[in-house]
Amino acid sequence: MSSALNNVNSLRTDVILSIWLILPAIAIFYYWKWSRSRTVRLINAIPGRKPLPLLGNLLHWDVFSEDFYRDMATSWTKKYGPIARVWFGPRPFVAIASPELAQKFLSTTKHYTMANDFSLLGDWLGNSLFLSTGAHWKNRRRLVTPVFHIQNFDSFIDIFNEESSICAAEFEKMIETNPDKEINVTRVMTQCALNIICESAMGQTKLEKEKQVYISNVQRYCQIFIRRVQRPWLSINWIYRMTSLRREYERCLSVMHAFTNKVARERREMFEQSVKKNSDQLPNDVIVDEKPKSTSRFAMVDRLIEASYEGADLDDTGIREEINMLTFAGHDTTSIAMGWFLYLIAKHPTHQQMIVDELDSVFRGDRDRPCTLQDVSELQYMERCIKETLRLYPSVPVLVRKVSQDIEIGGYTIPAGVTVIPFFYYIHHDPDLYPDPEAFKPERFFPENSIDRHPYAFIPFGAGPRHCLECHVRPLVLNPIEVFTSALQKLSVTEEFFN
Ligand code: HEM
16 A cells, blocks of 8 residues: 555656656747747847847846836947847847938838737727727828817917916916925926816816816826836736726726716717707708807817718717827827926026027017917927927837838848837937037027938927827927916026936
8 A cells, every 4th residue: 555655656756857857848949949930030130239048138227217218228229229129038129229210110100000018008098099000090090180280279279378377377386385495397287288188189078177087087097007017017917907006097997988988978969059050040042061160169079079970980989089099198298398398498597598588579578468379480499499308308208119010120120020119319319410419409400400400310209100190289388388487587406406
């Protein structure tokens, strides 16, 4: 009996031992096969530091540091040139960092799609323009683009003025109650940008209180999204599902969806009432070309509802997706830009004074009157300062795109499936394109100094067919700033920030 037991035990030990030997052998075999695959060979032909087995270049940087991208932009691309590769474990990334290569990559959407990392936003943005590709993207882009016609900004400028005044008052209060102390401009700027975007995207609604709740949920949702991007293990669903973040994320999501659904319904009803009113008033034999408009101020959502009535392929879910997308794409980008602008202006009193002088001249001393689109177009020096801000601190420092078919760039083949990162930050800081690149010099954007610049040397709004729709960003960024004149002059930067 005991010898039978001994036999069973030794058999078990043999089996366990064999498994322990076979499993690593299988793993080594697959690793060896994978490391000789076409993708790996093509990627390793691109300049970059020698990767460690399985870990790739993970140990070569502090990949979880907030400055990781900047470190990579400044050290990696400087060392390896305008095209470089990096392995995050077994996942390769290719960075491109020259105007020529960015142009080659971005000037057509034929060979790329959105990277998988963005699928984290799928619950919120669904099949919106921002996340979609191919024919669906083309269709949505065609529908959303008219919303950004400059004539629509005539109706938005009132919103910019109202929200900017509220923001300026808050800003003044912060300065008054914290004399000679640091203030956090980002919070006020984010609130201002979100108010402006929501108001222009969704219009005035009977749901003002709910709108504020929506805004705070958007802020929280975006914070959680950034945290998930910065901590790669949180994009693994079963790990993420065990965290409390997930519950919070879903709570935000349900508040956001409920709100945008209500807004879409409310605006559609307003639109239908207006159609009915128009048709009731018309004699049967009169044909009117003019399209019915909602009764209150025009909002981006109204243009989408109009399009859906005209037969566009856009149902209520589609409208909700696009409203959410505009809120997402528009708020952080502008608030970051406004925050950095204020920082730079505080740091450079000479430019600050030139801006104030320009404002005085455009407004001819009447600082209380509302700003017009004409004023905005005359604020030329301010515009150059904003461009220089976006050069130094682009709100979107990199793009992340997945190659959908092999592409030849800079003499290397990037195989399908690999993630490519066009590095705007590096391009904007390249000393060959911008001598003394860290210095704040708005004069770089004087026409005579920009004439020979490569069209892809300054691309804070992206470039090519997927470039940002907000090409009339001036009113949006400038307007809050221009009402800040008195606050602007009270700003300076603390020593700590200088370093
Ligand atoms: C300072 C402000 C802004 C900056 C720096 C900025 C930057 C960008 C960048 C870099 C892209 C990606 C372009 C590409 O893939 O080539 C983008 C896309 C986009 N932006 Fe902006 N953006 C700003 C403001 C806004 C605002 C206010 C809105 C709308 C309210 C907006 C709407 C969009 C949309 C809809 C897309 C996606 C376009 C597409 O995929 O077809 N952006 N933006």
